[in-house]
Amino acid sequence: MIKVLIVDDSALIRSLLKEIISKEPDMMVVGTAPDAYAARDMVNRFTPDVITLDIEMPKVDGITFLDKLMKARPTPVLMISTLTAKGADATLKCLELGAIDYIEKPKIGVTEGIEAYRQIILEKVRTAAVSKVARRTSTPATVKQQSIISGTEKIIAVGASTGGTEAIKAFLLALPANAPAVVITQHMPPGFTRSFAERLNNLCKVNVSEAKGGERLLPGYVYIAPGDIHLGIEKSGADYRTVLIDGDRVSGHKPSVDVLFQTVSKTAGKNAIGIIMTGMGKDGAAGLYDMRQSGAYTIAQDESSCVVFGMPGEAIKLGAAMTVCHLDNIAKTVFDYLNVTGSGSRL
Template sequence: MIVDDSAVVRQVVSDMLTRDPQIQVIAAVSDPVFALERLKTLSPDVIVLDVEMPRMDGITFLRRLMSERPTPVVMCSSLTEAGAATTLDALAAGAVAIVTKPKMGVKNFLLDASTDIIAQVKAAASANVKRLTPSARSDSRPAAVLPSPLKPAADAGRAGQKFTADAVLAATTGAMKRTTERIVAIGTSTGGTQALEAVLKVLPKDAPGIIAVQHMPERFTAAFADRLNKICQVTVREATTGERLLPGHVLIAPGGKHLMLKRSGAYYYAEVLDGALVNRHKPSVDVLFRSVANCAGPNAMGVIMTGMGDDGARGLKEMRESGSSTLAQDEASCVVFGMPKEAIRLGGAQRTLPLNEIAGAILLYAAGA
């Protein structure tokens, strides 16, 4: 079901989705009030939902939907700083994914982004909806999801070749031997906003430095980091080039950019750079994990959490081979088990843990246990 007050968006998205033989659009309505009426007789697997609409806003509708009949929801949000804050509210309310759209040229943008949108709708259909319910959120389980960033079709690696981390940096064996400072690298995607929150909220101020990739559109990561910073004891910021990774600090990759860990002597710092999409993502977890394997090795822990696809699986294996401690979130607590499952299959994860035990594992690692 598509719920959007723009007739153009409803038509374009309907035509786009119905071209895929696995997707059927059973309704396209102009506001949540009409949607509620249609839901009396229809049971969609996924709802594509606009945020700003007449009669009832998308977030109010979403909260009602999740309390009465939890259904995977893909939010359709304008790509603005103001819209980012509103959309994060939607994620907290239980949305599954974000489709970002510009204020101008919406039709052409949606057509260019059709491959990504179809993939996100399919991912939402396979999401573990139990993880999206209020009871799951009260148990510190992941409640919402963010997709990969939607970029113009001309961006390298978008529609054609699927690039690996080799497109951004080469693997090396230059990691320094063990030091007293330990760091943690986290990679996550679908379900990751709430999964990261669940982990970071329980960490103390003296937790090890954390560097993280969450697949998220441009202009959303700053608002996401700011929101986490307000509710966590650790300091959370969107990463900038040259910023040191310190104990009690968390650096989040900016949307639309890759994030790497670099080393100068015994100090670790962030480097933010552009480049090709890796595994169709920017930021890419594989790029981050490879950089950590290259320069930190046995001084690092790698954590891969809920997400669609396989980004980060090879990088986690490289981290393990460089001497890092590695773990994956278990299937039962994931919204989508794709990324952890692939990491386990490749042998990158030394062990699996439920989401509510990952923060404890990080603290044990930092203590040398």
Template sequence: MNPIRVLLVDDSAVVRQVLTEQLARDPAITVIAAVADPLFAMARMQKEWPDVIILDIEMPRMDGLTFLRKIMDERPTPVVICSTLTEKGATTTLEALAAGAVSIVTKPKLGLKRFMEEASADLATAVKAAAQANLRRLRIGAPPGDAVRRDSTPAMKLSADAVLAPGGSCALQQTTERIVAIGASTGGTQALEHVLTALPSGCPGVAVVQHMPEKFTRAFAERLNRLCRIEVREARHGERLLPGYALIAPGGKHMMLKRSGAYYCVDVIDGPVVNRHRPSVDVLFRSAAKYAGANALGIIMTGMGDDGARGLREMRDAGASTIAQDEATCVVFGMPKEAVRLGGAQRVLPLSGLPRAILEWAAGAK
């Protein structure tokens, strides 16, 4: 296979130098150019069009958001946003995701060179995920989601065992409280928007893990709350999961479902990264299997990797209903594909069918 051709657009000379050096170490990637702003990028792209663009947001002459929209109008191309980890940067980056970017790479204001060197493996993973993105989905405006985490990749890939022991069901046999657990990654922000905006205010409580870094999840929840009929918020430790509410797991924290009497609440905790993510979908799904059982619906959506696949199987084994998003409507058919392979998904549905499936399940349809 030919290496993935990457164009790097960032006004920081340090970022351009370090990223070029680090990405060049991966034989599957080649950096065809590293330029200081979008105008230089457009001139370079006239000679050779890249497979993936790594794009800063705040730049001179033309900002990254304007450039991104121009690309998506003219020739949709996978774009990884290189964003500063700030509240302001989070809001702007969400606009970029809505405009068609595939994922986020966060960078600090201080210690930039060292951070980029330490995060090189994650950056290469983000580029490879972007290169696999379903461009047809990008064209119709159903992309973005995954973000490169800020933790160093552990030597060993940990499972949900590192946070919550398997088995030992604590679920009630019957309860009027039912919950929906959703996990998503690359492509998830727009896919979740499609699902959550379609739900009525009386729907079951929804717990969501979307792979995103800290600060970004709060801005994401606030944006969804403005668009949805249900209440959407970033989850707080001990918060009850009420009907008509969706709780988004905070970036950098795991979120687990717990039972309190006949009701459900969430624990928001620290802990090791699981499947190289924090929050992890597997952690949420295992807790749903353990504490909700047949009172839960699990949905695994677009994303690269396998986080959530084993957890969805555990939910199914515990009596929960389970669904995987289909390949045609995924930006990256990684997580749902693995869930199907493991036998975790009872049904495979397109994105457009997920809201109705939730409401039918809530009404008791099988």
């Protein structure tokens, strides 16, 4: 039985979330709290398996409460967030502090789409209940790259979902300024990806931006799929360029990791490296298999360092991953491979 604590200053939202969760045979709501003070007492009294936490609350906001919670009693937390630029920044901060995932704040009085919303909540609660609470670690050391030249033909493709924002950050922080071009699909809603890219750009030696489509892939640059459209790559003469694909959901997602990996497989083949990171579900597993079959070097994050081992686990089952390694070692693994295979790359 999954014990859930609901923390929200809105009585209507507390009531809605309680109604949705209480109907499930494998879940029970152990308490509902209108503020951080009541929540603190309930955490100590009920030791919940999962907490849904509103970001915007009176007295003590959700970010402050989360920070204190993770230091005192680390617990899987789902943030209740507004899908705005301000909400995106706050949510990304919460993910940095250790929150597992986030859920859009429900629109009270809007019945259309409530069933889909219910399914999202229940899926994320169940995922959070079996996830690993992310531990804050020190900043990884930048990989020392001395022997190879980063050419425009080398591409690193990365896919992630739940827990991926921090995993991607850890990987990019370890990259030197002249790393090969990186293309990323992280499951996020529109607006969040821009904030995510901006935050990473302020932290990393590489240049990070939300992909606009048509950009030439250059060493030292990272392109992140926008939250509402698939990202792929295409060949343009001797160069690779980003392409945005406004199609249907693939593997249940838009943007989809499978779409990214499959276009990289077809376009770059053995000149690519594919990395599948923490995430719920199986998006990216088939695409990573295609990359391996086309001659790319493929890596899966190991279970011990994943928040959720769904996507990497599925890729490993398919035989898509040539190497399985801890998050902290992925960047080094990439450059060990490049140092063997990438000497003399064309600029």
